[in-house]
Amino acid sequence: MALENKLGITDSVELARAEERISKKKAVELFESGYLYKLKAGTFEALAEIHSYLFADIYEFAGKVRVVNMSKGNFRFAPVMYLQAAIENVEKMPQSTYDEIIEKYVEINVVHPFREGNGRSTRIWLDLILRKELNQIIDWSKVDKEDYLLAMERSPIKDIEIKYLLKKALTDKVDDRKIYMKGIDHSYYYEGYTVYKTEEL
Numbered sequence: 001m002a003l004e005n006k007l008g009i010t011d012s013v014e015l016a017r018a019e020e021r022i023s024k025k026k027a028v029e030l031f032e033s034g035y036l037y038k039l040k041a042g043t044f045e046a047l048a049e050i051h052s053y054l055f056a057d058i059y060e061f062a063g064k065v066r067v068v069n070m071s072k073g074n075f076r077f078a079p080v081m082y083l084q085a086a087i088e089n090v091e092k093m094p095q096s097t098y099d100e101i102i103e104k105y106v107e108i109n110v111v112h113p114f115r116e117g118n119g120r121s122t123r124i125w126l127d128l129i130l131r132k133e134l135n136q137i138i139d140w141s142k143v144d145k146e147d148y149l150l151a152m153e154r155s156p157i158k159d160i161e162i163k164y165l166l167k168k169a170l171t172d173k174v175d176d177r178k179i180y181m182k183g184i185d186h187s188y189y190y191e192g193y194t195v196y197k198t199e200e201l
Contacts, residue, residue, distance in 0.1 A: 003116055005058050023054045023120060027184050030054070031177055036124070041132040042095045042104065044087050044113070050128075051114055051121040054184075059116065066115040075153065077112035086111045098170075101129050102163045106155040123183040131174045140182035142169040 002015040009015040030036045030053050039046035052063025065087070070077050078086040090111055093104045105126045112118050127137040143165060151162040173179050 003059070006060065007058060019055075019058055019117075022057055023117070024181070024184060026054045026057070027120075027124070027181060028177070030124075031180050036128065037131075039128065041125075041129045042091070044091050046128065047108070047113070047121060047125045050124050051117055054121060055117050061115050062117075063114075065113050068115065070112060070115075073153070075156075078110060083111065083113065087113060095129050095133055098130075098134060098167065099163060101126070101133060102166060103159060104129070106152075106159050106162065109152060110156050120184040124180075127180065127183055130170075134170075135174060136170045136172050137174050137179065138166055138169045138183070139171045139173070139179050140169065140185065141179070 002010050002012040005015060007015070007018055009018060030050070035053070036050070039049055048063045048065075055062035065083055067080060069079050086107075090104060090107045093107060094100045095104050105122065108122050108125070109118070114121065123138075123140070130136050130138065147165055148162075151165050155162045171179060
């Protein structure tokens with residue numbers, strides 16, 4: 001079953017392909033227009049704007065906080081009833097050093113604010129913070145996909161692995177579109193989410 005979408009697609013594989021194509025096109029626009037760099041790095045408002053920009057042509061919920069509880073494997077993301085408080089807590093986290101920025105990134109991943117498209121949006125958001133604070137971004141082509149997914153899975157308990165992995169991939173080529181686009185490469189996207197209880201807000 002495919003997520004309800006504006007394209008009228010009912011096949012999940014077909015939807016994933018359309019989503020990848022459209023979100024990549026929108027990501028290029030976001031970068032080239034300069035709009036991305038007008039956003040306030042590290043805020044939830046910036047993350048919601050990024051998400052909306054990438055997915056507004058596909059989903060009604062683009063840029064909106066999810067209204068369902070979700071899990072991945074044995075890990076449950078922040079429950080809907082605590083979502084707003086969790087988002088506010090992440091916003092307040094410091095972001096002046098590399099370690100602080102990655103800790104903030106780990107926390108927003110645990111919050112998982114959107115119904116779909118969290119990974120791609122938060123990787124752009126992460127690069128936006130790194131660029132502002134350290135004048136660096138991550139060259140995602142240097143980050144092994146499997147290592148990244150495993151490190152992210154373990155990061156809420158132990159974040160040393162993800163910090164090490166991403167630090168090795170830092171680059172000062174902050175205006176390189178090719179490097180920026182690697183952050184939303186579909187190869188990093190993975191399925192396996194479970195919606196275990198629907199709640200209306």
